[in-house]
Amino acid sequence: MENIKDIKPLDEFNWEAYESGETLSQVSKEDQEKAYDNTLNKVNEREVVEGTVISMNKREVVVNIGYKSDGIIPMSEFRYNPDLKPGDKVEVYIENQEDKKGQLVLSHRKARLSLAWDRVNEALEKQEVIKGFIKCRTKGGMIVDVFGIEAFLPGSQIDVKPIRDYDVFVNKTMEFKVVKINQEFRNVVVSHKALIEAELEAQKKEIVSKLDKGQVLEGTVKNITSYGVFVDLGGVDGLIHITDLSWGRVSDPHEVVELDQKINVVILDFDDEKRRIALGLKQLTPHPWDALDQNLKVGDHVKGKVVVMADYGAFVEIAPGVEGLIHVSEMSWSQHLRSAQDFLKVGDEVEAVILTLDRDDRKMSLGIKQLKSDPWENIEEKYPVGSQHKAKVRNFTNFGVFVEIEEGVDGLIHISDLSWTKKIKHPTEFTQIGAEIDVVVLEIDKENRRLSLGHKQLEENPWDAFSDVFTDGAVLDGTITEIFDKGAVVALPHGVEGFVTPKHLIKQDGTQAQVNETLPFKVIEFNKDTRRIFLSHSRVYEDQARDERNEQRRAQRRNNAKRDETPAIQNQAASTTLGDIDALAALKAKLSKGSK
Numbered sequence: 001m002e003n004i005k006d007i008k009p010l011d012e013f014n015w016e017a018y019e020s021g022e023t024l025s026q027v028s029k030e031d032q033e034k035a036y037d038n039t040l041n042k043v044n045e046r047e048v049v050e051g052t053v054i055s056m057n058k059r060e061v062v063v064n065i066g067y068k069s070d071g072i073i074p075m076s077e078f079r080y081n082p083d084l085k086p087g088d089k090v091e092v093y094i095e096n097q098e099d100k101k102g103q104l105v106l107s108h109r110k111a112r113l114s115l116a117w118d119r120v121n122e123a124l125e126k127q128e129v130i131k132g133f134i135k136c137r138t139k140g141g142m143i144v145d146v147f148g149i150e151a152f153l154p155g156s157q158i159d160v161k162p163i164r165d166y167d168v169f170v171n172k173t174m175e176f177k178v179v180k181i182n183q184e185f186r187n188v189v190v191s192h193k194a195l196i197e198a199e200l201e202a203q204k205k206e207i208v209s210k211l212d213k214g215q216v217l218e219g220t221v222k223n224i225t226s227y228g229v230f231v232d233l234g235g236v237d238g239l240i241h242i243t244d245l246s247w248g249r250v251s252d253p254h255e256v257v258e259l260d261q262k263i264n265v266v267i268l269d270f271d272d273e274k275r276r277i278a279l280g281l282k283q284l285t286p287h288p289w290d291a292l293d294q295n296l297k298v299g300d301h302v303k304g305k306v307v308v309m310a311d312y313g314a315f316v317e318i319a320p321g322v323e324g325l326i327h328v329s330e331m332s333w334s335q336h337l338r339s340a341q342d343f344l345k346v347g348d349e350v351e352a353v354i355l356t357l358d359r360d361d362r363k364m365s366l367g368i369k370q371l372k373s374d375p376w377e378n379i380e381e382k383y384p385v386g387s388q389h390k391a392k393v394r395n396f397t398n399f400g401v402f403v404e405i406e407e408g409v410d411g412l413i414h415i416s417d418l419s420w421t422k423k424i425k426h427p428t429e430f431t432q433i434g435a436e437i438d439v440v441v442l443e444i445d446k447e448n449r450r451l452s453l454g455h456k457q458l459e460e461n462p463w464d465a466f467s468d469v470f471t472d473g474a475v476l477d478g479t480i481t482e483i484f485d486k487g488a489v490v491a492l493p494h495g496v497e498g499f500v501t502p503k504h505l506i507k508q509d510g511t512q513a514q515v516n517e518t519l520p521f522k523v524i525e526f527n528k529d530t531r532r533i534f535l536s537h538s539r540v541y542e543d544q545a546r547d548e549r550n551e552q553r554r555a556q557r558r559n560n561a562k563r564d565e566t567p568a569i570q571n572q573a574a575s576t577t578l579g580d581i582d583a584l585a586a587l588k589a590k591l592s593k594g595s596k
Contacts, residue, residue: 047093047094048091048092048093048094048111048114048115049065049091049092049094050065050089050090050091050092051063051064051065051071051089051090051091051092051106052064052065052087052088052089052090053084053085053086053087053088053089053090054070054086055086056075056084056085056086057075058075059074059075060072060073060074060075061073061074061075061077061078061084061108063090063092063106063108065092065094065104065106067097067104068104069098069102069103069104070104071092071103071104071105071106072103072106073092073106073107073108077107077108077109078090078108079133079145079171080131080132080133080145080146080148080173081131081133081173082173090108090111091108091111091112091115092106092107092108092111093106093107093108093109093110093111093114094106095107095110109148110148111148112147112148112149113147113148113149115147116146116147116148116149117149117186119147120146120147120149120151120178120181120188121181123177123178124178124179124180124181127177128177128178129175129176129177129195130146130147130175130176130177130178130190131146131173131174131175131176132144132145132146132151132153132173132174132175132176132190133145133171133172133173134153134169134170134171134172134173134174135150135170135171136170137166137167137170138152140154140155141153141154141155141156141157141158141166142155142158142166142169142170144176144190146176146178146188146190149186149188151176151178151188151189151190152187152188152189152190153176153189153190153191153192154189154191156193157179157189157190157191157192157193157194158192158193159192159193159196160193160196160197160200161222161223161232162222162223174192175192175195176190176191176192176195177190177191177192177194177195178190179191179194200235203234203235204235204236207233207234207235207236208236211267211270211277212267213267213268213269213270214266214267215266215267216264216265216266216267216284217233217264217265217266217267218262218263218264218265219231219232219233219234219238219262219263219264219265219279220232220260220261220262220263221257221258221259221260221261221262221263222237222259223259224253224254224257224258224259225253226242226252226253227241227242228240228241228242228244228245228253229242229245229253229256229257231263231265231279233265233277236277237277238265238267238277238278238279239276239277239278239279240265240279240280240281241278244268244278244279244280244281244282244283245257245281245282246281246282246320246321247282247285247287247288247320247321248288248307248317248320248321249307249308249315249317249323256281257281263281264284265279265280265281265284266279266280266281266283266284267279267280268280268283282321287321287362288319288320288321288322289321289322289359289362292319292322292359296354296357297354297357298354298355298356298357299353299354300353300354301351301352301353301354301371302318302324302351302352302353302354302366303318303349303350303351303352304316304317304318304319304323304324304349304350304352305317305347305348305349305350306344306345306346306347306348306350307323307346308346309340309341309344309345309346310340311328311339311340311341312327312328312340313325313326313327313328313330313331313340314326314331314340314343314344316350316352316366318364322364323364324352324354324364324365324366325363325364325365325366326340326344326350326352326365326366326367326368327365327367328340328343330355330365330366330367330368330369330370331343331344331367331368331369332369332407332408333369333372333374333375333376333407333408333409334404334407334408334410343368350368351368351371352366352367352368352371353366353367353368353370353371354366355367355370369408374408375406375407375408375409376408376409376446376449379409379444379446379451380444380446383405383409383441383444383451384441385441385442385443385444386440386441387440387441388438388439388440388441388458389405389438389439389441390405390436390437390438390439391403391404391405391411391436391437391438391439391453392404392434392435392436392437393431393432393433393434393435393436393437394410394433395433396426396427396428396433397427398415398426399414399415400412400413400414400415400417400427401413401415401418401427401430401431401437403437403439403453405439405451408449409451410449410450410451411439411441411450411451411452411453412450412451412452412453413427413437413439413453413454413455414452414454415427417442417453417454417455417456417457418430418455418456419455419456422495422497423489423497437455438455438458439453439454439455439458440453440454440455440457440458441453442454442457470492470496470523470526470533472523472524472525472526473522473523474522474523475520475521475522475523475540476492476493476520476521476523477493477518477519477520477521478490478491478492478498478518478519478520478521478535479491479516479517479518480500480505480513480514480515480516480517480518480519481497481515481516482515483505483514483515486501486502487499487500487501487502487504487505488500488502488505488513488515490521490535492521492533492535496533497533498521498523498533498534498535499532499533499534499535500521500534500535500536500537501534501536503538504524504535504536504537504538504539505537505538506537506538507519507537507538508538508541513537519537519540520537520540521535521536521537521540522535522536522537522539522540522543523535524536524539
């Protein structure tokens with residue numbers, strides 16, 4: 001042992017007595033103990049010394065520090081160093097020179113802790129490579145035992161490529177570099193990635209120096225994102241944008257490649273420092289438009305799958321990388337403004353007709369309404385003037401109602417053709433969107449693809465008969481429904497409305513008639529052509545008063561006439577009595593003889 005000093009045998013030692021079993025000699029026991037103690041190291045409790053591993057097993061390690069007894073340390077304190085072997089020098093902390101069993105008590109963990117902080121700071125300063133034992137996982141990374149200190153290893157600092165399974169690193173010893181120390185909180189951050197990057201930097205410089213546009217290289221899929229795929233070219237990464245993965249549309253890069261897959265890529269571009277490298281995968285195959293059937297022409301029918309939807313139309317892939325646009329106007333013969341989503345959705349299998357085909361610009365327009373005949377080709381035969389049909393209300397305007405008899409066949413019902421009798425201010429008072437309505441075809445405008453329709457024409461014109469009901473001077477009861485500056489609207493029998501000017505709304509007591517009042521009204525004008533009836537309430541009592549006055553005057557004249565006729569009658573009676581009395585007597589006598 002290095003710590004044992006060379007001691008010469010005592011000259012006075014009695015070897016004969018020793019051989020005969022007598023241990024006493026002239027040398028005192030104290031001198032013997034002193035001589036023995038001089039062979040041992042001087043140790044003090046609570047200090048760190050260096051020891052030598054004598055032996056070890058799965059549970060404990062025996063360490064000699066040159067003391068009268070060896071120390072035993074649990075093997076768990078050496079987990080960070082799986083390469084430990086007998087003969088290795090280790091630091092130990094002397095906890096007790098002798099316990100109850102006379103055993104030297106040592107601790108390697110405490111020794112490391114007492115020296116660790118200085119060593120960690122030194123490692124950071126000198127950028128040393130140190131070893132550490134990964135104890136467990138934690139949020140965002142791993143806990144590493146470095147010199148007995150628990151250091152933090154961020155997940156991003158484990159390797160240069162993303163780690164999908166952290167658990168495989170637990171209980172492993174790896175090399176690290178100290179990258180950060182918080183002196184106040186005594187926090188230590190280490191990195192394994194820094195070591196790898198240093199090794200790869202030299203490889204990267206060599207690879208990058210040889211890169212050239214158009215060069216085809218083999219790489220490994222390193223990471224897949226929503227916008228593209230990162231490929232490891234052997235120490236340097238390149239990106240395949242999602243649009244360069246395939247000639248067809250790709251919604252998810254996982255549809256084309258998978259992690260750790262080896263693929264050939266072509267270099268499309270890179271910056272001056274060659275730190276950003278753009279790669280392509282689809283460029284390794286011919287463009288699908290170049291392989292498109294040369295016999296394909298306008299008017300041909302094709303089948304495909306809807307790959308993208310927009311408000312203005314749908315993109316249909318008829319072959320990988322070959323797409324055509326079906327504009328919303330080519331989806332239906334209907335003239336109504338609608339969204340393409342009303343007709344198709346992504347994933348639909350459709351048949352379409354080629355409308356335009358431009359191989360140079362690689363553009364194609366398609367249509368699906370052309371699969372059906374144009375309903376306006378034989379419109380006069382299908383919807384002749386005077387024919388009756390059912391239609392669906394599609395939209396309103398201030399002047400009428402737009403309806404659809406069938407897909408692509410639209411018509412307008414003017415507001416004046418909704419009802420014979422009702423004064424309709426807006427079509428919403430009469431019907432609603434989506435409702436069915438019976439119509440009559442009034443006129444056909446084939447050029448503008450419009451029909452003029454009517455609803456009231458389904459019934460006979462009641463105004464032909466109203467002329468016998470609403471004669472001038474007729475008095476009818478009516479209810480005031482609306483009053484405005486120029487007059488009032490009055491609801492009359494048979495669903496007819498009349499109009500009253502303000503001066504004709506004055507009641508007999510001098511007050512103005514109000515809404516919802518029911519009063520007698522006199523017809524003062526009936527116009528069949530314009531379908532208007534003018535009324536008056538004041539005329540009712542005014543004419544009645546006038547009639548009463550006229551009657552009174554007539555009665556007065558009759559009374560006056562009677563008074564003038566009375567004397568003449570009396571004179572006539574007197575003259576008759578005096579002149580004819582003898583004649584009457586003779587007549588009476590003749591009648592008496594005749595009877596006898």
